[in-house]
Amino acid sequence: MASEAQITQREIVSRNPATGEVLGRFDCATVADVRAAVLNARDAQAEWGVLPARERLKVLRRFQRLLQEGKTEVAQLITRETGKPYVEALLTEVLVVLDTCRFLVESGPAMLRDEAVPHGNLIMKAKVGQVRREPWGVVGVISPWNYPFSIPAGEVLAGLAAGNAVVLKPSEYTALTAVELRGLLARAGLPKNLFRVVLGDGVTGAALVEAPVDKIFFTGSVATGRRVAQAAAARLIPVVLELGGKDAMVVLDDADLDVASSAAVWGAFVNAGQTCLSVERCYVQRRQYEHFLELCLAKTQRLRIGNGMHRATDVGPLIHEGQLRIVEEHVAEARLHGARILTGGHRLPDLGANFYAPTLLANVDHSMQIMRDETFGPALPVMPFEDEEEVVRLANDSEFGLSASVWTGDSARGEKLAARLDAGTVMINDVVSCFGISEAPHGGVKSSGLGRTRGRLGLEEMVRAKYIDSDRLPYTKKVWWYGYGPEFGPQMEGFVDFLFAPSLLRRVRGGLRSFAAFFREGRL
Numbered sequence: 001m002a003s004e005a006q007i008t009q010r011e012i013v014s015r016n017p018a019t020g021e022v023l024g025r026f027d028c029a030t031v032a033d034v035r036a037a038v039l040n041a042r043d044a045q046a047e048w049g050v051l052p053a054r055e056r057l058k059v060l061r062r063f064q065r066l067l068q069e070g071k072t073e074v075a076q077l078i079t080r081e082t083g084k085p086y087v088e089a090l091l092t093e094v095l096v097v098l099d100t101c102r103f104l105v106e107s108g109p110a111m112l113r114d115e116a117v118p119h120g121n122l123i124m125k126a127k128v129g130q131v132r133r134e135p136w137g138v139v140g141v142i143s144p145w146n147y148p149f150s151i152p153a154g155e156v157l158a159g160l161a162a163g164n165a166v167v168l169k170p171s172e173y174t175a176l177t178a179v180e181l182r183g184l185l186a187r188a189g190l191p192k193n194l195f196r197v198v199l200g201d202g203v204t205g206a207a208l209v210e211a212p213v214d215k216i217f218f219t220g221s222v223a224t225g226r227r228v229a230q231a232a233a234a235r236l237i238p239v240v241l242e243l244g245g246k247d248a249m250v251v252l253d254d255a256d257l258d259v260a261s262s263a264a265v266w267g268a269f270v271n272a273g274q275t276c277l278s279v280e281r282c283y284v285q286r287r288q289y290e291h292f293l294e295l296c297l298a299k300t301q302r303l304r305i306g307n308g309m310h311r312a313t314d315v316g317p318l319i320h321e322g323q324l325r326i327v328e329e330h331v332a333e334a335r336l337h338g339a340r341i342l343t344g345g346h347r348l349p350d351l352g353a354n355f356y357a358p359t360l361l362a363n364v365d366h367s368m369q370i371m372r373d374e375t376f377g378p379a380l381p382v383m384p385f386e387d388e389e390e391v392v393r394l395a396n397d398s399e400f401g402l403s404a405s406v407w408t409g410d411s412a413r414g415e416k417l418a419a420r421l422d423a424g425t426v427m428i429n430d431v432v433s434c435f436g437i438s439e440a441p442h443g444g445v446k447s448s449g450l451g452r453t454r455g456r457l458g459l460e461e462m463v464r465a466k467y468i469d470s471d472r473l474p475y476t477k478k479v480w481w482y483g484y485g486p487e488f489g490p491q492m493e494g495f496v497d498f499l500f501a502p503s504l505l506r507r508v509r510g511g512l513r514s515f516a517a518f519f520r521e522g523r524l
């Protein structure tokens with residue numbers, strides 16, 4: 001458990017990874033600060049949680065308007081804090097969040113509505129049931145730096161729409177973006193304390209899991225996710241875990257190679273490869289392999305690397321030195337074991353401390369880290385395969401299962417193969433963009449996580465089901481209550497036959513035998 005002494009007097013620093021410029025400094029929230037934020041949020045939630053969904057969604061509509069008006073400033077801030085190209089900040093962050101609002105406003109009320117539960121069992125026919133979707137109370141959101149706006153905002157907005165209060169612990173590297181999200185929601189008229197941001201590092205994140213929150217939504221690495229799940233299990237609170245990936249791209253021999261190679265290059269290098277859904281390994285059917293590599297090489301060499309604020313930049317820097325070292329290690333190990341580096345494979349110090357050249361690798365295999373562990377950087381390892389059996393085995397040979405993609409001119413063939421891949425999402429003839437579909441659930445299998453965010457299934461994670469059952473015969477004692485007596489057992493045998501015996505004759509006989517039980521005297 002984090003002690004007070006451990007988390008006092010520490011500060012986090014937000015830096016532009018392209019230039020090293022310090023953008024902001026913040027004191028880490030203490031254990032007491034985190035706890036107070038959760039308790040204040042709980043107070044605020046009491047009124048919010050009972051409002052009709054339509055009322056709550058008015059705030060989201062105003063937020064959407066403000067974000068649309070401020071899109072340029074918000075995207076520029078994200079670019080300064082993460083290094084990603086401005087246009088990526090605009091499309092993969094701002095636009096995704098605007099569309100999340102659209103989805104929640106349009107579909108939220110219907111999805112959060114009470115749901116009738118018809119009863120099929122004849123003996124229960126006098127009852128009427130419904131499932132109500134109630135907010136958990138206070139949900140904690142812990143988010144990473146790679147998509148510092150779209151990831152937390154998606155969860156925060158769904159949580160608020162469902163009637164929760166939300167306390168967010170953003171990554172220490174992207175505190176300013178979280179502060180901007182808080183500002184926008186405040187300006188949209190969200191009641192005070194319903195959305196709290198606690199700034200700090202991993203210790204602050206741990207303090208949030210230990211604070212009296214009702215559910216945790218964690219997005220980050222497998223190692224931290226495991227720690228969060230263990231801490232949540234000790235408190236018996238549920239968690240949704242969105243963790244790492246080693247997403248496979250499978251290019252079949254009937255795919256359009258020009259399109260597929262463009263997808264591989266974009267899918268591997270978007271956000272400098274720091275995307276949970278990015279193409280981390282690519283498999284190409286043998287007869288197309290060399291041609292595919294040539295196309296990828298030509299396209300990779302045309303990428304413009306630089307500061308994301310420059311409008312022509314395709315690929316920005318990595319977030320920090322630690323991330324860059326992981327990429328370097330994976331590439332060095334692959335090279336040592338015989339991989340061919342077709343382009344890249346080195347830092348770009350002339351551009352700044354955190355730049356690494358987009359790297360294309362051939363002659364790779366599953367003994368190499370670059371094909372097994374999450375690289376989370378601008379590396380595209382490409383491996384040939386002979387047939388579908390082999391590629392299914394290769395794609396599933398991973399501890400991860402976040403997403404995958406299949407490339408083919410034959411969508412039926414693609415769907416058949418998709419069904420055999422162990423992944424939370426499989427895209428046919430596209431990569432990464434599933435996160436931009438607000439209706440689609442997002443999440444992984446195996447070490448890539450538990451539960452779902454986004455879409456209807458993500459909204460369902462923000463509520464707990466309460467079943468309400470109402471008996472329409474309030475003046476009648478139930479047939480199965482005490483006062484059984486010697487006849488009741490045989491009568492109920494008859495009733496079971498009446499409901500489930502295979503022959504019509506036995507059902508009719510059973511019905512006749514059980515009939516008297518429903519007028520049984522002597523019930524207590």
Ligand code: NDP
Nearest residue numbers: 143144170171172201202205206220221224242243244276
């Ligand atoms: P981390 O696991 O390092 O951190 C994630 C968040 O957890 C940060 O806010 C971090 O704070 C916080 N944290 C750190 N330690 C603890 C702790 N003990 N208890 C609670 N919270 C803690 O991941 P990164 O930020 O480096 O993000 C990269 C990873 O996220 C990659 O593995 C990537 O695949 C994954 N990811 C998964 C996605 C998905 O949807 N499946 C989407 C995006 C990323 P701080 O940063 O301040 O240390």
